[in-house]
Amino acid sequence: MFSRISARAVARAVPSQSIKAIPALATSAKSFSTSALAKDSSKKKERVKVHFPGALDSHFSQVLEIREKMEPIDTFRIMDTDGKVLDPSLEPQVTEEFATKIYKDMLTLNVMDLILYEAQRQGRISFYMTNAGEEAYIGSAAALELEDEIFGQYREAGTLLYRGFTLDQFMNQCYSNDMDLGKGRQMPVHYGSKAHHFQTISSPLATQLPQAAGAAYAIKRSGRKNCVMCYFGEGAASEGDFHAALNIAATTSCPVIYFCRNNGFAISTPANEQYKGDGIASRGVGYGMHTIRVDGNDVWAVYKATQEARKIAVEQHKPVLIEAMTYRVGHHSTSDDSSAYRSKKEVEDWKRYDNPMVRMRKWLESKGWWDEAKENAHKSTQRTAVLKSFAAAEKRKKPAVSEMFNDVYDKLTPNLLEQKKELEEMIRKYPEHYDTSNYIKEK
Amino acid sequence: MSSVLRKAAVVSIPSVRQALTRSNPILATSLLAKRSYNSKNGVEMTVRDALNSALEEEMQADDKVYLMGEEVGQYNGAYKVSKGLLDKFGPKRVIDTPITESGFCGLAVGSAFAGLKPVCEFMTWNFAMQAIDQIVNSAAKTHYMSGGNVTCPITFRGPNGAASGVAAQHSQCFAAWYGSVPGLKVVSPWNSEDAKGLLKAAIRDPNPVVVLENELMYGVSFPMSEAALSKDFVVEIGKAKIEKEGSDITIVAHSRSVGFALEAAQLLEKEGICKAEVINLRSIRPLDIDTIIKSVKKTNRLVTVEGGWPQYGVGSEICAQIMESEAFDHLDAPVVRITGADIPTPYAQNLETLAFPDTDVISRVIKRTLQQKIGAK
Numbered sequence: 001m002f003s004r005i006s007a008r009a010v011a012r013a014v015p016s017q018s019i020k021a022i023p024a025l026a027t028s029a030k031s032f033s034t035s036a037l038a039k040d041s042s043k044k045k046e047r048v049k050v051h052f053p054g055a056l057d058s059h060f061s062q063v064l065e066i067r068e069k070m071e072p073i074d075t076f077r078i079m080d081t082d083g084k085v086l087d088p089s090l091e092p093q094v095t096e097e098f099a100t101k102i103y104k105d106m107l108t109l110n111v112m113d114l115i116l117y118e119a120q121r122q123g124r125i126s127f128y129m130t131n132a133g134e135e136a137y138i139g140s141a142a143a144l145e146l147e148d149e150i151f152g153q154y155r156e157a158g159t160l161l162y163r164g165f166t167l168d169q170f171m172n173q174c175y176s177n178d179m180d181l182g183k184g185r186q187m188p189v190h191y192g193s194k195a196h197h198f199q200t201i202s203s204p205l206a207t208q209l210p211q212a213a214g215a216a217y218a219i220k221r222s223g224r225k226n227c228v229m230c231y232f233g234e235g236a237a238s239e240g241d242f243h244a245a246l247n248i249a250a251t252t253s254c255p256v257i258y259f260c261r262n263n264g265f266a267i268s269t270p271a272n273e274q275y276k277g278d279g280i281a282s283r284g285v286g287y288g289m290h291t292i293r294v295d296g297n298d299v300w301a302v303y304k305a306t307q308e309a310r311k312i313a314v315e316q317h318k319p320v321l322i323e324a325m326t327y328r329v330g331h332h333s334t335s336d337d338s339s340a341y342r343s344k345k346e347v348e349d350w351k352r353y354d355n356p357m358v359r360m361r362k363w364l365e366s367k368g369w370w371d372e373a374k375e376n377a378h379k380s381t382q383r384t385a386v387l388k389s390f391a392a393a394e395k396r397k398k399p400a401v402s403e404m405f406n407d408v409y410d411k412l413t414p415n416l417l418e419q420k421k422e423l424e425e426m427i428r429k430y431p432e433h434y435d436t437s438n439y440i441k442e443k
Numbered sequence: 444m445s446s447v448l449r450k451a452a453v454v455s456i457p458s459v460r461q462a463l464t465r466s467n468p469i470l471a472t473s474l475l476a477k478r479s480y481n482s483k484n485g486v487e488m489t490v491r492d493a494l495n496s497a498l499e500e501e502m503q504a505d506d507k508v509y510l511m512g513e514e515v516g517q518y519n520g521a522y523k524v525s526k527g528l529l530d531k532f533g534p535k536r537v538i539d540t541p542i543t544e545s546g547f548c549g550l551a552v553g554s555a556f557a558g559l560k561p562v563c564e565f566m567t568w569n570f571a572m573q574a575i576d577q578i579v580n581s582a583a584k585t586h587y588m589s590g591g592n593v594t595c596p597i598t599f600r601g602p603n604g605a606a607s608g609v610a611a612q613h614s615q616c617f618a619a620w621y622g623s624v625p626g627l628k629v630v631s632p633w634n635s636e637d638a639k640g641l642l643k644a645a646i647r648d649p650n651p652v653v654v655l656e657n658e659l660m661y662g663v664s665f666p667m668s669e670a671a672l673s674k675d676f677v678v679e680i681g682k683a684k685i686e687k688e689g690s691d692i693t694i695v696a697h698s699r700s701v702g703f704a705l706e707a708a709q710l711l712e713k714e715g716i717c718k719a720e721v722i723n724l725r726s727i728r729p730l731d732i733d734t735i736i737k738s739v740k741k742t743n744r745l746v747t748v749e750g751g752w753p754q755y756g757v758g759s760e761i762c763a764q765i766m767e768s769e770a771f772d773h774l775d776a777p778v779v780r781i782t783g784a785d786i787p788t789p790y791a792q793n794l795e796t797l798a799f800p801d802t803d804v805i806s807r808v809i810k811r812t813l814q815q816k817i818g819a820k
Contacts, residue, residue: 149557183590192589199556200589204580210549211556211581218557221535240573244546251541252550407591408625410649413681413729 073281075325076305077295081354083362085300092300096369102142102162102299103360103370104378106135109158110357111382112167113330115390116174116188120334124394125174127188131155133329134263136356137231138162139299140324143306144229149215151199151208151230154189155261159231163196167386171393178440183407184399205236209245209258213319216254220317227255227313229306234323235266237280246287249319257309258284258321261296263328268341284321296324297356300363327354397440401427485666493635493667494524494600494656497642498562500674502532505560508646511538511547512564512601521566522602522661548574548599552581555597555651562646565601568617568655582651583626598645603631603655604698604750605799611787614795616751618697621653622727622760628680629727631655633701635665637725640678648680655727657699681729685738689720692809693738695761696748697724700800704748707805717813727757732764739770745778746809750799753782776815781808 050058078090085091092099113130120128131137134155141159144150150159157170169181173191176184182192182200192200199215202208212230219226236242237260249256260280264271277283284291290312294305302324309320327350331338338347364370405412405420412420427434488496502508509532514521516529516539529537540547544565551561565571571578582595604616621629628650632638638656645652670676686701687708696704701723708719720738724731739745745765747758758780765771765778784798 151553181590181592182588185588185590190588192592194592200585200593202581202585202588204576207549207576207581208553210546210577211553213546214550214553214555214559214561215557216553217550218554218559221559241545241549241576244543245549247541248543248546248550252538254550407587409586409628410594414733415729 069278070282070285072278073291073293073323075293075295076301077298078300078304079298079359079363081359083359083364083366085363090300090304092303096367098142099364099367100369102138102303103357103364105138105158105162106299106357106360107375107378108167108382108386109135109138109161111379112157112161112170112386115383115386116171117330117334119174119390120188125188127334128174129154129189129333130330131158133350133356134261134296134326136297136299136302136326136360137259137261137324139302140229140259140306140322143303143310145226147197147224147226148310149197149199149212149219149226149228151212151215151228152201153205153208153232153236153261154201154203155233156231157189157191159229160191160193160196160198163198165191165193165196165198167389168393169193171389172396175393175396176398177393177396178399179393179396180399183403206232206239206241206245208232209236209241210248212256212258213245213249213252213254216249216256216313216319217252220253220255225314227257227310229257229259231259231261233266234260234262234264234271234280235269235274237283238274243283243287246284246289246319246321250288253317254319255313255317256319257306257313258289258319259306260321260323261326262323263296263326265328265332265338265342267332267336268338270341279323279325281321281323284323287321290318290320291323292320293323293325296326297354297359299356299360326356398438400440400442401436402442486672487664488635488639488667489662489664490632490635490638490656491522491524491661493639493665494642494661495526495528497639497646498525498528499531501562501643501646502528502536504674506536507558507560508562509536509538509559510562510564511540511551513540513542513547513566515539515564520564522658524656524661525564544570544574545577548577549581551597552577552595555582555595556585556593560596560598560646562598562600565599567606567613567658568601568603569613569615571599571601571617578621578627578651578653579624583624586650587626594649595651596649597651598642598648598654599651600642600645600654600656602658602661604657605783605788605795606658608790608792608795610790614788616655616749616783617653618655618727618749618751619756619760621655622730622757623755624728627651627653627728629653629655630680630725631697631727632725633660633696633698633723634663635667636671637678637684637723639667639671640676641680641725644677644680647677652680655698660699660702663702678725681726681731683725683731683734684723685720685734686723687719687721689718689742691717691719691742692744692746692813693720693722693735693742694746694748694805694809695722695724695735697727697757698750700748700750703800703802703805706802707809710802710806711809716810719809724757730760730764732761732768735761735765736768736770739765740773743773743775744812745770745774746781746805746812747778748781748800748805750783753780753785756780756782758782776812779808779812781805 047059078085080086109131116128117130119125138158141162172179174188190201212228216228266274281291281293292305294301305322309322312318312320405416515525516537519526548563551563554561582597585593585595605614618631621627630641632641642654645654694704704721708721711717720742747761749757762778781800788798789795
């Protein structure tokens, strides 16, 4: 007596017998069995289609297939680690201006990260997260239109920078001063900008994924030829919202690109403890979605992948999953010291052998569009600019105290008005206990 | 055709309601249905049809408004609240979703951020716990945390609280949970007018609004005034309604409990015991404490009634706010809270009935509290 085992059963202690690695394709594929027993039957009989409403393109088989994995999805790259284009037909057809802008922004991001990280260490801002090692994601921003809405996680400030968010605006948010677009209500790096179509960062992980599908649905309803770009990490992809989002984006046909930065770590949790399957890309096909895996340290591969994904999303109103493989060089945040769970040598090795900045720079140099002098000049100018912004932001006062009660709703409710009046009264009566000199004056 | 009107045949009789509540909502509707439009007598409408009208009218008026949830389209709604809407507005405006509360709620929230006006239906508010992060951390807080730059004009709705014979995981009341969240507005309609007016107000409101309906009320008919039948009828969010005026004691209730409170008030008046003033909260947040304070200053006694659990509940909040206000000095006796039993709702019918307050419980408690005076033993 044997029990019926579904084709999706994962082999556990029992080694799989009649399994040949099956190429993972979005459309139906014929399965090939190398089992001697099944050889005769599969050669002569015609394959009978399954008609159950949930089976889609399956066929009946007398081979008990216990699949442990699909063929791992290849990782697309254009440049090698020395910035050399491996297949000449993939040579990027871009202008010098376009290419150097990407690299300059990567450099600026780097400089800004270093300075703001130090600022946190000195107690000047409360928190910060760097983008070290992942700067190539800026290539994805370069493939988007300005009106494509971005829903980020927290390590995509480079996309905002690419779109024109100024150093002042970054600093003002980190310092929560009166010029902060967020009115000082968020932790640092939780940027948001309507003008730049960058949705305000929200701390709970993966909640932005179903929301991105929703925003994409709204874009589809409006008829605009845009899409939504949604970033997240491989750790966030373990959240329930990830699965709910991909499924509903596929079933509701939303023009959204899900871009996973697989940087190998979720704080201290390494990727091989985060999941057991073939990364995040393998899940996309499971949800019926177009899927791409790229070398996340290769600006041009990331750029091309996003370009193609955008075409699918905008023209076909279908979601696309991109998994960008990369390595998180920095700590998770200023609250983390990664030397507690990985060797400094490992980090140094990555910086030396596969560095997104170096690869892009070498490619630019090979085109004669960059050199040492330009590098030093840009780094130096940006450093000065960052320090200047930084100093200015630090000096600015905080938002007015009364702002505390605004925007809970569109208009203040009776209880909020009451509380506001009460606070104003307290401040007026006991100014020695309520020092408001650091806040801008009430209007 | 917007409204399905019922002649005043069987209205709010507990035994009939009790008998019907265990059966299929469709059966309940058909048993009560005598489809006749009579403009001379009062026009009656079930809560279900009032909600249906509200949805239809708002979807008609603004094409940004759309409905999404499980079974809302082809099935006409798990409780038939969205009956006929898919046929009228098509699959772009009425969306059937896979079983993923966090998925479709998140999608709805994101679409609201992007400018649409979603009505996100939860089959019951119990299931919304799977999406509560999207409701609280995203919908409620984003306008504030984005510095006023991102709005979320979303309406969440679904049946809340006691049902019948569906056990604890389908019977919890969430009024206190959502009522505590700044950034949300929370409404809890009792009758058809409440249902229509509050849902319309919720959909028109630019803030995220939680609409706590009640499954047992869906099939109950109520008279609808001329004004309530209009396409622009809204009930102001944050304002309670005095359903019955009185002088001896104030009863504050919301949702289904309002019906029981009114019956208790009738009973007590008939028995010559007291004239109770019954306040229908209508909104949980903002809480119309001013109406309650005004009433307490008149009657000097207060009783709150709710189906939810006692600890940290709606009654607890009213007690605290009354104590903090000038009404405190007008109380002749401590405020009494009448609530659901502090247990997960039982399945067995006899136990389930005992787990929620009804007319009998309210009358008994009021008789008891009228004997009391502060300081006396």
